[in-house]
Amino acid sequence: MKTESRGNTSISLQDPTLFTAPQSSLPGALRGCLGSLDGACIEKLLLHCASALESHDVTLAQQVMWVLNNVASSLGDPNQRLTSWFLRALISRASRVCPTPMNFNGSSALQRRLMSVTELAGYVDLIPWHRFGYCASNSAIFKAVEGYSRVHILDFSITHCMQWPTLIDALAKRPEGPPMLRISVPSWRPPVPPLLNVGSEEVGQRLANFAKFKDVPFDFNVIEDPSSPTTVAAISKASSDFHFDLLLSKLDPSILNLRDDEALVINCQNWLRYLPDEQNVSGSSNETCNSRDAFLDVIKGLNPRIITVVDEDSDLGGSSLTSRITTCFNYLWIPFDALETFLPKDSDQRMEYEADIGHKIENIIGFEGVQRIERLESGFKFSQRMKTAGFTNLPFCEETLREVKFLLDEHASGWGMKKDEDMLVLTWKGHNSVYATAWVPCGFEDSGV
Template identity: 80%
Template sequence: MKADLRGNPTQISLQNPSLFNNIPQTSLSGALKGCLGSLDGACIEKLLLHCASALESKDATLAQQVMWVLNNVASLVGDPNQRLTSWFLSALISRASRDCPTPMMSFNGRNSIQRRLMTVTELAGYVDLIPWHRFGFCASNSAILKAIEGYSRVHIIDFSITHCMQWPTLIDALSKSSEGPPLLRITVPSCRPPVPPLLNVSTEEVGMRLANFAKFREVPFEFNVIVDSPSTTPCEMISKESHSFHLESLPSQFNPSMLKLRDDEALVINCQNWLRYLPDDAKVSTTTETSLRDAFLDLVKGLNPRIVVVVDEDADLGTASLTSRIATCFNYLWIPFDALETFLPKDSCQRMEFEADIGHKIENIIGFEGFQRIERLESGSKHSQRMMKAGFSSIAFDEETLGEVRSLLDEHASGWGMKKEDDMLVLTWKGHNSVYATAWVPSSFEDN
């Protein structure tokens, strides 16, 4: 049971109970029979787990029965439980169509996830909707500003899915420096995970807009894009089939020559919702046990950065077990659905688009396996253990940073909060962890 949405669930009556008259009741488990009258969040979760178990055992008949029940509950314009159920049902149907040997019947609840390209203005509104991304921007920028004090040159290597939306605020803060702003250089890789939000302009155009803003704020600025392959087109980079998004090219890009590193600059590595897309079960080569995720951290450490900032969602979604992933995913992703309910009407296009992007994530977590499943999130505590094992030491967020994050959260609904877990800063909704932020330095850097 999770927060208000789980602890005080709305009873959802079945809209058309006659749909289930032709389902052989003797084949239903006791748990399923108990869910045929009305459905709350806990019962929906139980149904999802039954369906997952049926799919894993190739029991198409039971999977169809459960989906019929879920289909009668799911609604894209209902309450948060119904809306979340709709996206889970869509993911399960997608998986069932591939996994079950018999044809699956059609369901009204299946959604078509539209991956629309946003304008820069629309993306700004998307980011501002709830503090899901802004929390990480605020905590990271504050930590970065503290780490680069006294440097006349700053180089940020940015790994992010939000198209540099973090940097206007940092540029504005640098413009107000009493000692004058440093020269700011931002480098981004051309490869990007094929996930929303998607933008209707190129990375180079984003850089030009940042350069214009920096010029307006009188901050010296450079923007560089590392092109991983001359034969790769922008369309191929965001294609649904490009699940590896050219990870194999990262080692060749991550060297001082390619990055044009300079001895007199403060190097910053910024990872916002990025590390999860580096597979932890894929090895760098057949001759080593090092995963791509750990290899990436080794490359980062080798650059000896002034600070490494990592922000991501605080849940474990990398397990091989489908039932485990469904349980964790359902009890985590209710948070944004519940938060959006507090201030946007049920038929809000902005709300439905934000939820559709979450639905895209659910589709990948539930509907795919192997190299096609790129959503392999790990919790903040596991991430911290990984960083320490890789040779990094954590940096605590200071009181000034905490104050800035509190001010940010005051702009949003009262359900949002913040807490510290050791050196990790965590965004909460109704007391439940949603997003974590951490800051690190190589242990050798700290010793110096």
């Protein structure tokens, strides 16, 4: 029996009590997919399983899972590896939504390992998924703060300030000398990978040591939320709930100690998607708003010099399970395929990276309501949101494009970039993967960044 495990997780994907469907009992359309590794056929199977779960047809769901299990393999080709994580997500969902419990061995909930800072650096360098955004944003920020002797960055990101050493190094080399650099981060972060084995204060101290080495005056601040967990272990297990109104109240010029002579930079890296996007009735006027729009309204009032936003270019927040499966399957094959080009099938580094993608798949497919925190919107939709909120796009300049191209030349030949109307987009074999954008409140436009 093949058992897949990670941490304290153990799922017997060939447990006969789970996958009991004989081939002869399957609908003809599903029997035709037996043994197939074709992506379109796998997608069809996933949709059949989702429909069966939504209609509480446990028998059909188990039959389809049986077929999927004959395709899935955590050590196979990219399609097989991706399928294994979708199968876990469907089992996780089935265990909660089916009126008749589906028998399986163990739980599909993923236990995440805390990384060291060195391991996180290797994680970020593996493929340009994060570094693309760092490079584009840092180049835009560097140009936007030219001539300023003080720079204050409000950093909303999930990668624990890994972006900033490169910018600190660039600022140290300015002909006019480095500015006084201040970085502020919220104490709350979404409970998603990558997770670090040290807290924000130690991250800040490491940045301060690097800035001192580069002779860049530096200050690091944590925007405290009394409700946030204080230990690393507690943070790693935190729920997706957080006091959004309290966070907004902390984004006040007096609390942040904003100065008229400093360039304020607001940086959002893979972060806005974790703000709830449901429309809620607000105030006596019964107007509808949501947390993302409320956040954008608050930061616009801070009059930032530049706002940089980077995220994955896909729509994964739909209310329909079947639409999420289709979009997710046809998008998240990209990192699985990219890793195939240079890492062995049994590479621990590869499997750990894929497990973090699996964490995302399980949340997108396995959960609903407030428990589903992965609510990504595409770059196009986000651009429309920014324009509606009163922001103007700043186009990336040729120097930024050259820097990004130089970065991508360090990676596999399948990576590329293209300029859309408001975005710079990282592509894999021509498919959009990550977008980078830069914005200012309307009326503060520059020629480009």
